[in-house]
Amino acid sequence: xxxxxxxxxxxxxxxxxxxxxxxxxxxxxxxxxxxxxxxxxxxxxxxxxxxxxxxxxxxxxxxxxxxxxxxxxxxxxxxxxxxxxxxxxxxxxxxxxxxxxxxxxxxxxxxxxxxxxxxxxxxxxxxxxxxxxxxxxxxxxxxxxxxxxxxxxxxxxxxxxxxxxxxxxxxxxxxxxxxxxxxxxxxxxxxxxxxxxxxxxxxxxxxxxxxxxxxxxxxxxxxxxxxxxxxxxxxxxxxxxxxxxxxxxxxxxxxxxxxxxxxxxxxxxxxxxxxxxxxxxxxxxxxxxxxxxxxxxxxxxxxxxxxxxxxxxxxxxxxxxxxxxxxxxxxxxxx
Amino acid sequence: xxxxxxxxxxxxxxxxxxxxxxxxxxxxxxxxxxxxxxxxxxxxxxxxxxxxxxxxxxxxxxxxxxxxxxxxxxxxxxxxxxxxxxxxxxxxxxxxxxxxxxxxx
Numbered sequence: 001x002x003x004x005x006x007x008x009x010x011x012x013x014x015x016x017x018x019x020x021x022x023x024x025x026x027x028x029x030x031x032x033x034x035x036x037x038x039x040x041x042x043x044x045x046x047x048x049x050x051x052x053x054x055x056x057x058x059x060x061x062x063x064x065x066x067x068x069x070x071x072x073x074x075x076x077x078x079x080x081x082x083x084x085x086x087x088x089x090x091x092x093x094x095x096x097x098x099x100x101x102x103x104x105x106x107x108x109x110x111x112x113x114x115x116x117x118x119x120x121x122x123x124x125x126x127x128x129x130x131x132x133x134x135x136x137x138x139x140x141x142x143x144x145x146x147x148x149x150x151x152x153x154x155x156x157x158x159x160x161x162x163x164x165x166x167x168x169x170x171x172x173x174x175x176x177x178x179x180x181x182x183x184x185x186x187x188x189x190x191x192x193x194x195x196x197x198x199x200x201x202x203x204x205x206x207x208x209x210x211x212x213x214x215x216x217x218x219x220x221x222x223x224x225x226x227x228x229x230x231x232x233x234x235x236x237x238x239x240x241x242x243x244x245x246x247x248x249x250x251x252x253x254x255x256x257x258x259x260x261x262x263x264x265x266x267x268x269x270x271x272x273x274x275x276x277x278x279x280x281x282x283x284x285x286x287x288x289x290x291x292x293x294x295x296x297x298x299x300x301x302x303x304x305x306x307x308x309x310x311x312x313x314x315x316x317x318x319x320x321x322x323x324x325x326x327x328x329x330x331x332x333x334x335x
Numbered sequence: 336x337x338x339x340x341x342x343x344x345x346x347x348x349x350x351x352x353x354x355x356x357x358x359x360x361x362x363x364x365x366x367x368x369x370x371x372x373x374x375x376x377x378x379x380x381x382x383x384x385x386x387x388x389x390x391x392x393x394x395x396x397x398x399x400x401x402x403x404x405x406x407x408x409x410x411x412x413x414x415x416x417x418x419x420x421x422x423x424x425x426x427x428x429x430x431x432x433x434x435x436x437x438x439x440x
């Protein structure tokens with residue numbers, strides 16, 4: 001899964017606020033030279049405060065996206081059509097939880113605590129990818145999430161494997177390695193419905209594609225000319241390819257896959273452009289994007305409430321485990 | 336086993352503790368375990384690790400960790416410990432046979 005974090009930062013939070021001292025300027029020059037050189041930054045290296053803040057925000061929002069992303073899919077675990085599909089779905093949801101943990105750990109190398117980050121999410125002060133605020137209404141949604149949503153995530157995440165902040169890059173390498181199965185199982189599930197399904201089941205696939213197509217394109221974030229944070233992030237090697245370039249790459253690849261599958265993306269303007277050597281596509285409804293990011297998507301409140309409840313319901317387990325560890329330590333000391 | 340008990344033979348010797356050494360070979364990569372050494376404290380452990388394990392510029396960064404601080408699984412339990420993952424072939428991308436045109440997915 002992926003987060004649009006870079007583009008979701010509060011306005012005015014993207015400039016260093018205090019003038020730099022001579023020493024700081026020297027450190028900054030050295031830092032930027034290393035970035036320009038294609039070098040990596042490790043947790044204990046000096047880094048500009050803004051670079052650190054940007055990364056904490058991006059990595060934590062990415063982590064939140066993985067964890068919240070478990071909810072729409074978890075919705076179908078008990079209703080998967082076969083035991084095989086259920087086992088696959090469970091394995092996938094388990095992976096998303098694991099991806100969240102790798103990412104929280106990467107964020108913690110920057111000097112923040114996981115509990116604080118989760119607290120920000122639960123208080124509604126942190127963002128996660130807008131895509132998870134849409135409902136999963138039929139079984140085909142699970143296939144489409146794998147094919148389109150994870151497909152878009154992979155396209156976003158592969159360049160992040162070369163992110164200048166090495167712990168993030170290393171987490172992304174691990175995640176990308178595991179992500180391929182997510183997209184393939186989705187396509188496979190849809191293919192079974194399209195090939196062996198009833199007309200009604202094929203309609204379900206088309207219906208799911210209709211609902212997920214545009215939100216998937218929004219996953220790449222606002223258009224480049226409206227994305228104020230991208231420039232600095234490109235400069236610092238946090239981001240490697242622009243939102244629009246990634247989106248185009250995704251459309252080009254996906255249109256061909258849709259043809260193989262036998263579904264039609266809900267965009268009458270989709271057509272091959274010989275001059276551009278790319279597929280043209282229609283205008284994205286950015287008002288909807290802003291609405292969903294701003295908290296007014298179909299499921300924002302439900303998702304957050306579920307996360308908070310899961311955290312609260314698990315409190316006794318966390319407390320009991322700590323109490324047990326303390327008791328065992330005291331017994332060892334006494335022995 | 337009582338961790339404070341020492342073998343009799345070393346009772347009256349002040350042996351330097353053992354440290355595990357991890358070396359990052361290239362910027363951006365993980366630290367990998369290289370081996371171990373004895374050292375009286377962390378600072379010397381680092382310096383000695385440099386001399387012992389990176390004499391041919393094998394590294395760009397070194398971690399040292401007290402060996403007695405490492406908690407490890409028992410290799411003897413390997414089977415029962417890792418078996419549960421054995422029958423979950425669907426976790427691998429190759430489990431899914433897709434049409435040739437989209438098989439690079």
